[in-house]
Amino acid sequence: MAESDSGEKTEEPTAKKMADARKKGQIARSKDLGTMFVLVGSAISLMLMGDSLVESLSHVMKNQFSLTREEIMDVNALFGEVRKNVSLIFTPLAWIFAIVMLAGFIGNTMLGGISWSWEAMSPKASRMSPIAGFKRMFGLKAYVELFKSLLKFFVVFFSAYLLLTSLFEQILSLSIEAIPFNFAHAVDLLLWMFLALALSLVIIVIVDAPYQTWSHNKELKMSKQEVKDEHKSSEGSPENKGRIKRTQYELSQRRMMAEVPNSDVVITNPTHFSVALKYDAEQGGAPQLVAKGVDEMAIHIRTIAKEHGVEIIASPALARSLYYTAEVNEDIPEELFGAVAQVLAFIFQLNAHKRGKANRPIPLAKNLPIPDDFKY
Template structure:
């Protein structure tokens, strides 16, 4: 079972796997999507500037065929005629090239985004391998491309047949129109037919684009063992992980020490354990543990408590119980409410006594009510 798990690529590619593949130039691409945008962009460009381009070419050809003998013998005049024609035809051509270029860029980056990889450009011996070429020619991908080619042929053939059938009478009517109206009509008809034929490729794209995404993901699928190895590599060596844990622990200790001055009382063992508690009547109604520690950390808590005049009470049993049954930031266990309530009552009465508003309270009882299950 372990061998089966490690050998079958059943898991979706991780983010790192996808990033590494993109660096190698392996992204989802649909050639038909790029072709579709180029053809549609070219058709739209021709519809926008085709009329201007056709009229400019007609004017230029008319001028060229009507050159008189004096202009033909004068080199400067001839070059002027050519320059005038170029200046007239260049603007609409530039607009057409710009529209096609934008369409090509959008079509080729829509599916997988932009990607530039030196590694993909490097020559590879596997690309020259006859066996690899044989597999590409007769593999699954080649069969899919053949099927798409056949499908494209039939789609374009059917759409072209329907267009010609529907416009047959209009096409025959061109012979009854006069020049240049019939020429403009024919060009306009051809450009719209070209646009419809280009849009028909969208049927192929609607199938090919999702297939390319699915096929790309399938090729990048990973085994469970590969995911485990990647996780280990990402997490780093045990030394680095240990250093990270130590840093996180030190940061949590610093945050904990910042809460000691705001505590109401510190309960000690008296030397080995120190527990800082705070009671907020507006909160959950239960005392909250703000800090805890043993040995050096316990001494550090007591030192900070003395510096900020936080009362320190010695109750070994209660200190041990709180240390082992509660975590910093949590409410103390309900079973220890009665014992902690006596300590807090003493603290609050002591504070009132210091203000001169009450008598000095009796010391906290040595045998506080701690359940047997909470004695350590």
């Protein structure tokens, strides 16, 4: 039962799943939305630039029929006429193509946005498989496409019927209008009918666009096991994460232990806590805590300190305060400056005494000035 449940795709697709699908070219697309925009754009472009295009074509026809015999026989003159005719129709045609291309771009990217995928364009054997093609022919998508085709037929049919019945008298009146005004009137009627029929596809788009979004989301849905596997692959399994954390901890401990020989003093509990401090008198600033540890780590710090001749001072209260309030490779808190200063002064004077340059220092006070808030 658990295995069957894990195979059910009941979970919404994750961001990574959707991003991977987008890279493969799997995005929600509505062909009818793009078709509607192209048709509407074509109708609008012809309405805007139709007069200019007709006028340009009229000039072209007049130029062609007014050529003299000498111009027809002259090759250079003919090329000049071709260039002139092309320049006459170039501007209106360019505007028409630009409007249609813009409409097509907007219509095809409105749902799903812009996506460029080489993988989607690459040939796939599954597309050539007869079995896969047979499944597509009788699958849910095929029935949906059949329903849309029937819906488009009825929508366009009834829209055309309503337009013809409403404009029937104007169409009949074209036969009694004077030439060439009746031609202009006929073209105007055709363009408005073309625009109305193109806009009737909005009904199809209202059905198709939400369906394509729903179908795309359904295809990308994941099972609970897939979500878990993806989370493991992206975040790492708990075992790997634990191993990485242990490795990082061991490396940090090694770096910390490497700083103990360079420290000036190790302050101990003396059984449970050990902290190593370093102070650079030339650069000034605050003393830094370069290593700290508890129990076995504390013993290890003391062992390294003894091996390298670093002084060890027993001050339980100060050792606990530094352990809990200071971090490795950071300055000690200002509140502990006074207590640490006394320890460092004692150590520096003791080192000078060992070199024969100073008297033996006065024993370090047992009760160092530690604020109550810093006592542990």
